[in-house]
Amino acid sequence: MKKRLFVKGNEAVAMGALEAGCRYYFGYPITPQSDIPEFMSRELPEVGGQFIQAESEIASINMLLGASACGARAMTSSSSPGISLKQEGLSYMAGSELPGLVVNIARSGPGLGGIDASQADYFQAVKSGGHGGYRLIVLAPHSVQEMYDYAMLAFDLSDRYRIPAMILGDSVIGQMKEALIPHPRPQVDLPAKDWAVTGKGGRDHQKIVKSLYLGDGELEKHNWRLYEKYQQMQRDEVRFEAVALEDAELVVTAFGVTARIAKTALRMAREAGMKVGMIRPITLFPFPCQAFADLPETVRKVLCFELSTGQMVEDVRLHTPCDRAVEFYGRPPGAGSLPPPEELFEQISRHYGRKA
Amino acid sequence: MTGSLVSVFNHPNSLKDVVTHFCPGCQHGTIHRLVGDALDHFQVQDQTIGVASVGCSVFLYEYFDIDVVEAPHGRAPAVATGVKRARPDRIVFTYQGDGDLAAIGTSEIIHAANRGEAITVVFVNNTTYGMTGGQMAPTTLAGQRTSTSPRGRDVSSDGYPIRMAELIAQLEGVSFSARVAVNSPKNVISAGRVVRQAFEAQVKEGGFGFVEVLSACPTNWGMGALEANDRIGEEMIPYFPLGIFKEAGRRQGDASAQG
Numbered sequence: 254m255k256k257r258l259f260v261k262g263n264e265a266v267a268m269g270a271l272e273a274g275c276r277y278y279f280g281y282p283i284t285p286q287s288d289i290p291e292f293m294s295r296e297l298p299e300v301g302g303q304f305i306q307a308e309s310e311i312a313s314i315n316m317l318l319g320a321s322a323c324g325a326r327a328m329t330s331s332s333s334p335g336i337s338l339k340q341e342g343l344s345y346m347a348g349s350e351l352p353g354l355v356v357n358i359a360r361s362g363p364g365l366g367g368i369d370a371s372q373a374d375y376f377q378a379v380k381s382g383g384h385g386g387y388r389l390i391v392l393a394p395h396s397v398q399e400m401y402d403y404a405m406l407a408f409d410l411s412d413r414y415r416i417p418a419m420i421l422g423d424s425v426i427g428q429m430k431e432a433l434i435p436h437p438r439p440q441v442d443l444p445a446k447d448w449a450v451t452g453k454g455g456r457d458h459q460k461i462v463k464s465l466y467l468g469d470g471e472l473e474k475h476n477w478r479l480y481e482k483y484q485q486m487q488r489d490e491v492r493f494e495a496v497a498l499e500d501a502e503l504v505v506t507a508f509g510v511t512a513r514i515a516k517t518a519l520r521m522a523r524e525a526g527m528k529v530g531m532i533r534p535i536t537l538f539p540f541p542c543q544a545f546a547d548l549p550e551t552v553r554k555v556l557c558f559e560l561s562t563g564q565m566v567e568d569v570r571l572h573t574p575c576d577r578a579v580e581f582y583g584r585p586p587g588a589g590s591l592p593p594p595e596e597l598f599e600q601i602s603r604h605y606g607r608k609a
Numbered sequence: 610m611t612g613s614l615v616s617v618f619n620h621p622n623s624l625k626d627v628v629t630h631f632c633p634g635c636q637h638g639t640i641h642r643l644v645g646d647a648l649d650h651f652q653v654q655d656q657t658i659g660v661a662s663v664g665c666s667v668f669l670y671e672y673f674d675i676d677v678v679e680a681p682h683g684r685a686p687a688v689a690t691g692v693k694r695a696r697p698d699r700i701v702f703t704y705q706g707d708g709d710l711a712a713i714g715t716s717e718i719i720h721a722a723n724r725g726e727a728i729t730v731v732f733v734n735n736t737t738y739g740m741t742g743g744q745m746a747p748t749t750l751a752g753q754r755t756s757t758s759p760r761g762r763d764v765s766s767d768g769y770p771i772r773m774a775e776l777i778a779q780l781e782g783v784s785f786s787a788r789v790a791v792n793s794p795k796n797v798i799s800a801g802r803v804v805r806q807a808f809e810a811q812v813k814e815g816g817f818g819f820v821e822v823l824s825a826c827p828t829n830w831g832m833g834a835l836e837a838n839d840r841i842g843e844e845m846i847p848y849f850p851l852g853i854f855k856e857a858g859r860r861q862g863d864a865s866a867q868g
């Protein structure tokens with residue numbers, strides 16, 4: 254039997270990163286993610302890696318930029334206010350086409366807000382929180398196991414596309430404990446990091462990692478190339494979980510912790526005889542646009558659950574054919590507790606009964 | 610070797626043979642040369658990674674024939690930290706202006722220095738923000754007119770010009786900290802020696818080396834090249850004294866290195 258561990262989501266994401274070959278961690282403490290730097294400070298030296306507790310989130314993202322520019326697998330993590338500070342570096346990393354992992358164990362805001370779970374960082378994560386109109390690879394785990402698995406996936410996608418990756422969790426996913434079955438990193442072919450700066454060595458040409466393009470038409474070309482990468486990811490890297498769509502008349506959609514609760518509510522609805530299915534986006538960028546565009550004919554309505562006053566619902570509306578209704582149910586950041594499955598079940602029942 | 614010519618002054622290998630974009634009379638070019646000489650001296654061109662900052666020096670990679678990473682404004686010491694931790698066998702330096710290092714990037718420089726990162730920092734102090742058009746810098750002298758201190762820097766509201774080399778020298782993690790100027794042949798020659806020492810702290814001892822270079826920005830000072838050069842000697846050096854403020858001789862953390 255495989256080894257089963259009972260660990261926190263925060264530990265799982267750190268373990269997954271280690272297994273993925275991450276050897277450099279740069280970060281700054283903030284609740285509810287401090288288990289990640291604590292774990293890394295303990296474990297990285299054991300495997301010949303480096304842990305730095307930086308002076309700020311700004312410094313840590315820029316340390317990540319530097320390590321990544323050398324071709325190293327490196328990461329940082331934080332929670333919402335700290336992630337805001339990292340946006341400068343993320344924009345520069347995106348512009349410099351550097352990979353790297355950023356974990357956001359989100360809490361409620363805006364501002365100092367509170368430390369309870371929130372999904373109100375969705376816009377910031379998927380629409381580019383920094384300047385210049387870039388995208389990140391954004392993965393949304395909904396279990397401790399997925400925290401581990403997606404850490405590896407995030408690194409691989411990030412290296413393949415040379416785009417920073419973000420794991421968007423929240424304080425529940427980070428703090429809850431459940432079973433984790435660790436496994437070796439899946440073998441994947443990745444392009445060589447021949448762009449990395451390593452010192453010229455025997456090379457006759459220098460390597461430059463930069464985001465400044467002042468030459469005639471250079472920046473436009475660069476931005477078209479970045480755009481093409483986002484398009485390619487949209488074609489090849491979308492991941493989502495579909496539950497009971499075949500005969501569904503109502504489809505619920507939710508990500509992360511909200512998706513867990515929605516799954517229980519869905520089971521309750523099925524037991525009550527309602528034909529309800531579910532789409533759980535796993536990649537928030539690239540967003541599973543096609544899954545909504547191709548909803549089965551039977552579906553009359555999509556019901557979007559979020560721990561915010563509505564952000565992902567905008568993407569759901571954008572892609573759901575206009576002859577189906579899209580409804581929203583959410584709670585603002587700071588609501589203090591999660592909606593119990595009964596609350597979502599009640600929403601499902603209300604919307605299921607009503608015509609679109 | 611009687612009868613043959615001996616070359617005593619060459620273009621540094623570490624620098625490309627290209628024309629720079631700097632204004633006439635700007636001393637960024639001179640300072641580039643001193644850094645290039647130091648890299649040549651230690652024969653580390655092939656194992657050096659430069660970190661470019663934001664300001665008139667951003668085009669480091671156009672002039673140095675080495676690998677270069679570009680950092681956001683002020684963050685070069687943090688980027689260099691990531692580079693050096695990932696590639697401890699490489700020589701890493703940042704090249705930063707006073708706006709970059711002493712304003713937006715104060716936190717990054719202080720903490721990289723305090724950690725004793727094995728990097729070299731070349732800090733070009735021209736008492737103004739050159740690239741953005743001559744605004745007030747943290748190093749702008751009292752009374753100096755700039756585009757954002759049109760009546761002259763008033764220390765009662767703008768604060769005092771910061772002496773970075775002395776400040777950095779206070780930190781335990783620092784192996785070497787000095788200030789030089791490039792306003793005369795004599796000063797250029799000793800600046801070259803000190804820049805080399807700042808690299809030596811890294812190359813030989815794995816320590817943090819800091820060298821502040823007083824430099825002219827004729828364009829934004831509204832002066833001719835010669836007049837700007839004179840200003841360094843007459844106004845800047847009296848406030849920003851030249852000298853070596855710290856020479857620990859060995860990597861910090863080694864108590865025997867003190868004294």
Ligand SMILES: Cc1ncc(C[n+]2csc(CCOP(=O)(O)OP(=O)(O)O)c2C)c(N)n1
Binds near residue numbers: 708
């Ligand atoms: C975050 C950010 N703020 C402001 C700027 C604009 N900016 C570009 S260069 C510069 C000043 C650079 O001055 P200094 O470091 O003294 O270098 P110099 O140009 O004098 O060589 C500023 C403020 C920027 N690029 N990024």
Ligand code: SF4
Binds near residue numbers: 630632635665825828
């Ligand atoms: S603006 Fe000043 S610092 Fe910049 S290149 Fe011109 S003289 Fe040099």
